[in-house]
Amino acid sequence: MDFAWSDQQRELLDAVGRFAREQLDYDVIENDRKAIFNHEAWRKCGDFGIQGLLVPTEYGGLGQDPLTTVAVLERLGYACKDNGLLFSINAHMWTAVSPLVNNGTEAQKQKFLPGLCNGTLIGGNAMSEPNSGSDAFALATTATKTGDKYILNGSKIFITNGPVADLLVVFANVDKSRGADGVTAFIVEKGMPGFDPSHKIEKMGVRTSPMSEVFFENCEVPAENLLGKEGGGAFLFTRSLTWERGCILASAVGSMQRLLEKCIRYANERRQGGQSIGKFQQVATKIVEMKMRVESARHMLYHFGWVAGHRKAVYLEAAMTKLHIADAWVKCAEDAIQIHGGYGYMTEYEVERELRDAIGAKLYSGTSEIQRNIIASLIGL
Amino acid sequence: MTQPIAKILVAFKSVPDPYEEAAPGGSGSTAKSVINPFDEIAIEEALRIRERGEATEIVGLTIGPATVDEQVRAAMAMGVDRAIRIDDSRALDPYAVARILHAAVQKEAPQVVLMGKQAVDDDSNQAGQMLAGLLGWPQATFVSKVEFLDNGDRARCTRETDAGLEVLEVKLPAIITTDLRLNEPRYVSLPGLMKARKKPIEVLTCEQLGVQVEPLTTTISTARPPKRTAGTRVESVEELVAKLKEEAKVL
Numbered sequence: 001m002d003f004a005w006s007d008q009q010r011e012l013l014d015a016v017g018r019f020a021r022e023q024l025d026y027d028v029i030e031n032d033r034k035a036i037f038n039h040e041a042w043r044k045c046g047d048f049g050i051q052g053l054l055v056p057t058e059y060g061g062l063g064q065d066p067l068t069t070v071a072v073l074e075r076l077g078y079a080c081k082d083n084g085l086l087f088s089i090n091a092h093m094w095t096a097v098s099p100l101v102n103n104g105t106e107a108q109k110q111k112f113l114p115g116l117c118n119g120t121l122i123g124g125n126a127m128s129e130p131n132s133g134s135d136a137f138a139l140a141t142t143a144t145k146t147g148d149k150y151i152l153n154g155s156k157i158f159i160t161n162g163p164v165a166d167l168l169v170v171f172a173n174v175d176k177s178r179g180a181d182g183v184t185a186f187i188v189e190k191g192m193p194g195f196d197p198s199h200k201i202e203k204m205g206v207r208t209s210p211m212s213e214v215f216f217e218n219c220e221v222p223a224e225n226l227l228g229k230e231g232g233g234a235f236l237f238t239r240s241l242t243w244e245r246g247c248i249l250a251s252a253v254g255s256m257q258r259l260l261e262k263c264i265r266y267a268n269e270r271r272q273g274g275q276s277i278g279k280f281q282q283v284a285t286k287i288v289e290m291k292m293r294v295e296s297a298r299h300m301l302y303h304f305g306w307v308a309g310h311r312k313a314v315y316l317e318a319a320m321t322k323l324h325i326a327d328a329w330v331k332c333a334e335d336a337i338q339i340h341g342g343y344g345y346m347t348e349y350e351v352e353r354e355l356r357d358a359i360g361a362k363l364y365s366g367t368s369e370i371q372r373n374i375i376a377s378l379i380g381l
Numbered sequence: 382m383t384q385p386i387a388k389i390l391v392a393f394k395s396v397p398d399p400y401e402e403a404a405p406g407g408s409g410s411t412a413k414s415v416i417n418p419f420d421e422i423a424i425e426e427a428l429r430i431r432e433r434g435e436a437t438e439i440v441g442l443t444i445g446p447a448t449v450d451e452q453v454r455a456a457m458a459m460g461v462d463r464a465i466r467i468d469d470s471r472a473l474d475p476y477a478v479a480r481i482l483h484a485a486v487q488k489e490a491p492q493v494v495l496m497g498k499q500a501v502d503d504d505s506n507q508a509g510q511m512l513a514g515l516l517g518w519p520q521a522t523f524v525s526k527v528e529f530l531d532n533g534d535r536a537r538c539t540r541e542t543d544a545g546l547e548v549l550e551v552k553l554p555a556i557i558t559t560d561l562r563l564n565e566p567r568y569v570s571l572p573g574l575m576k577a578r579k580k581p582i583e584v585l586t587c588e589q590l591g592v593q594v595e596p597l598t599t600t601i602s603t604a605r606p607p608k609r610t611a612g613t614r615v616e617s618v619e620e621l622v623a624k625l626k627e628e629a630k631v632l
Contacts, residue, residue, distance in 0.1 A: 007451070011574055012574060015458075015568075015571060015574055016571075018415075018568070019568045019569070023568055049570050049572050062572060072571075
């Protein structure tokens, strides 16, 4: 077992750290307060190569393996404090780009992937509905085929990137009597008649990542925008969600590392009762636990990346990785506030935002409870 | 200008990453290396000159062991067309560097040599000037703006000096050393790095260049500056003046 990075991987990781530090870290407090999406940073990330990490080179990507991809995203999360931007990028990569790579027709790939890679196009997906979340395939949105078009009707909620998206992978049922077997994926593009993604939703964390409620009212989608097969949506969704689960918190591991270093610095600098607070066992223990969480999260992440590059079935690893990192991130952020005391609770110190940003990780891409259900069923319970 | 400059040579040095914590001491620095920031500005300027159609080829040049290939690839990822590394792992002083560069410049015969005004590790600010002296070429140092005139016969350079901005014209071939405000270097992108892996690095030795150098200076030791000690409070102006006179001896 070799844990060393190759020279090439190390160069990529160094380049990412430097890029993020110099190009992405600005206006985060202000953008968080006003819930502003940083378009310029998005375009730079595209130009730099982030969005296309896993995409084959013939479609404008970098054709990297999953392990390198998660390591790059981890480094990005370490060097860039804008967790919302990274959340948007993750949603784009795992819910729009990766389904297109895996299921798109040649024409669809040629049309959309280069733009999705280089930062000119923004993608996302639309699955959750007001009455179907964890029970995802119970969705109520319908698609009716008429000639060479599908007519979509219904509404979707909690759509990451909705307000700024150029395209969304939308799940709708072509035949409700077939249940999950009727679920079908479509590429819905901005400006298609009857498509309204403009109803923004305010949220607790990752506020720089825009979110909206999306409505389809006799929305006309040309048949060429069918993604995969009619009725193939459930399979497509499960496959892309598995990837999403394994990778979406890669940047969170970087964020935890940043928090850890920040806490060590603070615990060494801050003096109370004649000594650094890091010398008090209660503080030291918290930081040691933080270190243990970061390291174990990183090992699970890299292991997921390695497994994903070597075999197809990664359901168990993806669910365990997601569950572990989400819990670890929230706990790290909470402890980081405690270590910083009153200062940690203040916006200016940029610790409280991390906790608000982290909490969503226990909800999106399957709640922590759903991950436990998946793990339970996969280990024979 | 209609006739582009055929070749610009950019010399650059690997230095410890200024963003990493430096580790001075007997065992040497363990910090990560990067291209010297002033040299990165020189590379950026060369690329912009080429992108304006005023130069044809940009050749990168550095001196060091194989470990600096990472910075060579970073330069090629930025857009340098090809690169030469003079294989030498010794700690070289500015005169030794200038003599090696001199030999390489004679071999490559560029019209312009661009390089940083100084390296951020030793801050010597000598190699460019010495190179110009060895070549007998004109030099423009601390440059914050470069324009080419007369079909690439001359360069008009704006220098940042203590007295203000000085504009001078140099006849090519010339050495130009770059200051901080000349430009903001582009970042190395991942696609750029992947492409750079496919570009070859030409490795030469001093023997192959026909130059023998021995550094004239040696580093005896490096040490952290002493820690600042806490200040003392004075009760009166008289006491302050007395202390400045007797203890600090600055008055």
